[in-house]
Amino acid sequence: MAKPSGPICNLDCQYCFYLEKEKLYPGVGKSASWRMPDTVLEAYIRSYIESQEVPAVTFAWQGGEPTLLGLDFFRRAVELERKYAGTRQIDNSFQTNGVLINEEWARFLADNGFLVGISIDGPREIHDRFRRDRGGQPTFDRVMGAIELFIKHGVQFNTLTVLQAHNSQFPSEVYGFLKGIGSQFLQFIPVVERLAPVEDDGMLSLVAPRAGKFAVVTDWSVQPEQFGRFLTTVFDEWVRNDAGQVFVQLFDVTLEAWYGMEPSICIMRRRCGEAMIVEHNGDVYSCDHYVYPENRLGNLVDSPLTELVTSERQRQFGADKEARLPDYCRRCEFLFACNGECPKHRFEKTPDGQDGLNYLCSGYRAYFAHVAPYMEFMREELRAGRPPANVIRWTREQDLRVAGKRHPGRNDPCLCGSGRKFKKCCGRDS
Numbered sequence: 001m002a003k004p005s006g007p008i009c010n011l012d013c014q015y016c017f018y019l020e021k022e023k024l025y026p027g028v029g030k031s032a033s034w035r036m037p038d039t040v041l042e043a044y045i046r047s048y049i050e051s052q053e054v055p056a057v058t059f060a061w062q063g064g065e066p067t068l069l070g071l072d073f074f075r076r077a078v079e080l081e082r083k084y085a086g087t088r089q090i091d092n093s094f095q096t097n098g099v100l101i102n103e104e105w106a107r108f109l110a111d112n113g114f115l116v117g118i119s120i121d122g123p124r125e126i127h128d129r130f131r132r133d134r135g136g137q138p139t140f141d142r143v144m145g146a147i148e149l150f151i152k153h154g155v156q157f158n159t160l161t162v163l164q165a166h167n168s169q170f171p172s173e174v175y176g177f178l179k180g181i182g183s184q185f186l187q188f189i190p191v192v193e194r195l196a197p198v199e200d201d202g203m204l205s206l207v208a209p210r211a212g213k214f215a216v217v218t219d220w221s222v223q224p225e226q227f228g229r230f231l232t233t234v235f236d237e238w239v240r241n242d243a244g245q246v247f248v249q250l251f252d253v254t255l256e257a258w259y260g261m262e263p264s265i266c267i268m269r270r271r272c273g274e275a276m277i278v279e280h281n282g283d284v285y286s287c288d289h290y291v292y293p294e295n296r297l298g299n300l301v302d303s304p305l306t307e308l309v310t311s312e313r314q315r316q317f318g319a320d321k322e323a324r325l326p327d328y329c330r331r332c333e334f335l336f337a338c339n340g341e342c343p344k345h346r347f348e349k350t351p352d353g354q355d356g357l358n359y360l361c362s363g364y365r366a367y368f369a370h371v372a373p374y375m376e377f378m379r380e381e382l383r384a385g386r387p388p389a390n391v392i393r394w395t396r397e398q399d400l401r402v403a404g405k406r407h408p409g410r411n412d413p414c415l416c417g418s419g420r421k422f423k424k425c426c427g428r429d430s
Helices: 019-024 038-050 071-084 103-111 124-130 140-153 171-180 224-241 249-259 305-309 312-323 361-383 388-402
Strands: 056-061 089-096 115-119 156-163 185-190 194-200 204-206 283-285 296-299 355-357
Touching: 038 056, 038 071, 038 305, 056 071, 071 089, 071 103, 103 140, 115 140, 124 140, 156 171, 171 224, 185 224, 185 249, 224 249, 224 361, 224 388, 249 361, 296 305, 361 388
Parallel strands: 056 089, 089 115, 115 156, 156 185
Antiparallel strands: 194 204, 283 296
8 A cells, every 4th residue: 555645634633643653754844745756656556567467457545645745746657557557457546535636636536437435534523523623623514525526526435434442333334324424445453553662662552463471452452341242232233234236344244254265455364464565765674563663674766565465574474363363363253254364453361361362352253253153154155146235134034033924014124125115015015
């Protein structure tokens, strides 16, 4: 992923772990100085395309807030992609807070086929609790304006919802709201950050994963049990009403694991190390969550990108995810689905006293145990060549059995998953 504006952002979200990364580049100064130079941009695009051995190459643009760079920067990026693409297909993804999106931005994103991830944490009162601009003003209305422009211009988008201590208490409200604004592709991202008693490395307040026992979890981080309750509550609504129509990233990835596939997102894979970060000046770091001095691999202007990606340090970084799993995790029945999740979150002790347990473990275990029978059903549907969305009808049939019924009542939800009452749908002729 590229962060061409570094950590510079026009929001001041209380839970953001990236804003303070400015301290890693103390000589940069004004915001304009964080702009990725054209020489670095061209070197990055050329080397990234050359390093790929696949027919389609995807660029991921993040920040900070990338729209601060202006449209001309991304027009230039698209121009360079076309220059070096050769026979490869080029795709772009773009993450934004939406505050600066206007008609011109929306047309550009639509015309160039960008897939946009827009950050929104729920309805107005939930979203505005943490997501405010640099002047302390709420941002909900501006984000909703951006989403309306995306829909108007046909921009493909998904919603990125940070799960924190507040909104994780309202799973039904958050999920219902996201569906209501037209989001069909949802990502729920748990935020877990720790504060050091003194600034880490003499600079950073939010500590590196290697920090010792004196670091404390922030009060705005999501609690493990609440995280699990959020996921299971949303899943229960999804599996009865929305499977096949609304796509929740974690549910998709969980089904991949139950089907025997390697999970497609890095935090759930056996090994990691394939989601590196390119900073505004060309510095390459091991991971978005490991932008610390000791995880700097080099600079792509000075070293070929393939050399940095395949370096022994990066290979070891990726292998450590599996190698450092505690025995408690290795014995877990859900290891195949979780693989210890993100190493950044592994700072707790296991019940038998080993280091390296994931902070969110209890939440994930509750979620995996809850969804297991549904995942097994969907897996068998896939194996039989049938759509896994059949889980809606199956789930509603199970609900009827639990309620002691053989058939749905006139006012019960129809088994077919249409969202209509039985009497208005499949029960009309009965």
